[in-house]
Amino acid sequence: MAVAKLEQLAKSVVQGPTMATGAVPVKDWMDVSAIFKPGNYAYQAKQEKVEYLNSQKGLHFPNAREWSPEDDDWKLPENWKEIILKGLKERLDKFRSLKIFMDCCVRCGACADKCHFFLGTGDPKNMPVLRAELLRSIYRNDFTLGGKLLGKMAGAREMTVGVLKEWFMYSYQCTECRRCSVFCPYGIDTAEVTMMLRELLHLVGVGINWILEPVSNSNRTGNHMGLQPHTFKDNVDFLADDIENLTGIKTNHSFNRKGAEVLFITPSADVFAEPGLYTAMGYLMLFEHIGLDYTWSTYASEGGNFGLFTNNETMKKLNGKMYAEAKRLGVKYIIGGECGHMWRVVHQYMDTMNGPADFLEVPKSPMTGTTFHNAASTKMVHISEFTADLIKHGKLNLDKSRNAHVKATFHDSCNPARAMGLLDEPRYILDHVVDGWVEMPENTIREQTFCCGSGTGLNTDEIMELRMRSGLPRANAVKHVIDKHAVNMLSCVCAIDRATLTSLMNYWNPGCNVCGVSELVGNALIMEGENRQELTEGLRTLV
């Protein structure tokens, strides 16, 4: 699917007759059906991936088959409607959030223009309120008195295949970024709604490959990329070689080593592709610099968790490896790399699902003696927390001028910002490793940050135009600081961001690069015994 040219899309988002630009649809939303055509949906999951996952203990991914969203017949199970309604009932009983979010919305519309998908596509069903109404209308019909008595008059409608298709379309045009929930007077969180929709869809075998394939990979090989242990090790070793070439420092890293003090887990994307690679080099250098006794794991070689984008059972199963490996290796605690959705899982779900981690110790920095009380139960520390503490205690030998080629801004990733409250730690680090970095406009940062537009497993190429549209608010805020301050580097603490923002910048703001905060740390480190080349591009310098 060819992506629209920049000039076309730049015009289309402003002038296109959409609800975001001033047009009003003529038809009631219930009368508009979802039409699938190339470019507006992520590919369906491959049969063998679904079969594999369904064969795994504790997981339920039924109805593996060949199908396409473009077909009229989705080959749903005979009793699909019963499955969906029963699934909904079950989830209403399991999640108070779902019940309350179904009941409390007053349709004030405050959320409408807070969604990056709405701003970029102008599709009214991308207003968070309407996305939720897609499910709420069914909920009313089958689970509320008003809906049962008054039907459509009370905003209720029958569950049909058409509704199911609409769910598929719009639950995969939401990145569960939670920006709407910041503005909602009742804290209604569309991420919860989208999660439920996706869980329900999986019950009848409707899912996308870009999520289920990484999930299968992660289950089997330990990481989304499907890197087998030797390959994973090779990749990290390559990065170490690069560091040696650039700085003359040989890093002392290990894999699956028992008795290490710390287990380090980061998204596998960091050891797989640019620009994440440079972030991983930053980690290697940082740990070398302070002489941390740590190990990588090939078994728990994935920080990210695409299970979060399928259902809670899968999220739990994939996440379980972190504690299992920490226990097997006998480490004291875990440090986690830069990743957005990984930290949603680690911060808000891990201890609940797979804890208590009573075989670990409350994390304590061996260099500074700081005890991380905020991770007293989970026993997992964010690399930015760990690094900020090192800087505060003067444990890092830093030279900002080594980042002289960088004029940075900082993108808060959705999950660390809105599901964790990790805002100032990376900023503190930036203050100490790079000169004169600047903030984007205030309505686009911190808890109001805009998603990269491709989170929750939507970072797939077949929906590139959608991604460029939904990434527009973020890209536009970056453009603002590029124009005003000549920013050339968008830093972040998220592996998906590093990949997706790169595409986004290439499209909307060519010339602006993307990096992890740890890359900038790596650039600035003065290593003991270094034999550093002239690195005009930091760790990216080709020598």
Added chain:
Amino acid sequence: MKYAFSFLAVIALILIAGLGSQIPGMQYLFGVVLPYLAIMLFVGGFVYRVMDWAKSPVPFSIPTTCGQGSSLDFIKQDKLECPTTTTEVAGRMFLEIFFFRSLFRNTKSEIHDGPKVTYESSKWLWLFALIFHYSFLVIVLRHMRFFLEPVPFVLSILEGVDSMLQIGQPAMYLTDVFILVGLLFLYGRRLITRHVKYISLNNDYFPLVLIFSIAVTGILMRYFLRTDIDIINIKNLAIGLVTFSPVIGAKIGAIFYIHLFLVCTLLAYFPFSKLMHMGGVFMSPTRNMANNSRSKRHINPWNDPEIKPHSYAGYEDEFREFMVDAGIPVEKELAAAEDKA
């Protein structure tokens, strides 16, 4: 159409009460039976709904953090936007419930040529929502004087403040004006703001029209149609209702019964509608939970211990050869593993 329907519905209600209450003998129905029924539905329904919510557990700790969390001692926590303790959560909830904190953040986005996306602070909804809700609250409190004898001092103060401008006779209540203004705004934006109009349902227009009509009939009674309104008589009925010895005294005008019937409708409708946001706002997990899920384990009652990760043993069995080749430590050496097999 939807907005028109809500008018029709309320007009029908007004006709029922206006005409019905004038039929001899029906005053007891409209003055006693229906109010009791409505109160029962309201209280019973409200309690039922809240209990029903409470029946579903909160499996995960999912607060939406809107500020810096508690972390290192040199990083300043935003205690009200990202609370860690129960007291801080209470503070956050207080701001949310009494000052509509989240709505206060509201912005309006626009896309201009370039493209350039802009965000402007937009506090109108917040302001008028606050005006409406507080006026409603004061009006409900003021009405307590009908049910209490003697009238408590605080209520007299409240009335004094509410009528402090001393306009007209009897003195005009500020909240009477404010609630109408608030309702007109809330209704008006449903007609004018295009995206709000598109999402609005009957369920959104109806309560606004209903409450507007309640306010208007109340105002008519107090300021304009006083001939049939014997306040002593009404108070006797009200006190009779709360002491479970209701009496319908001398004739009371139809406007009173209309007002009362609309209130009854609102009470009965309340628990089965979106108006339950009044209860829900207290129970929303994204707002009423502490952001302490890494320092204190949150328990999920239905957590399934049987869901275990793909085991390390299984992983090593599949990749042992590669691991040994690459010099990655293994639990079972190749020979040992083969012996077993």
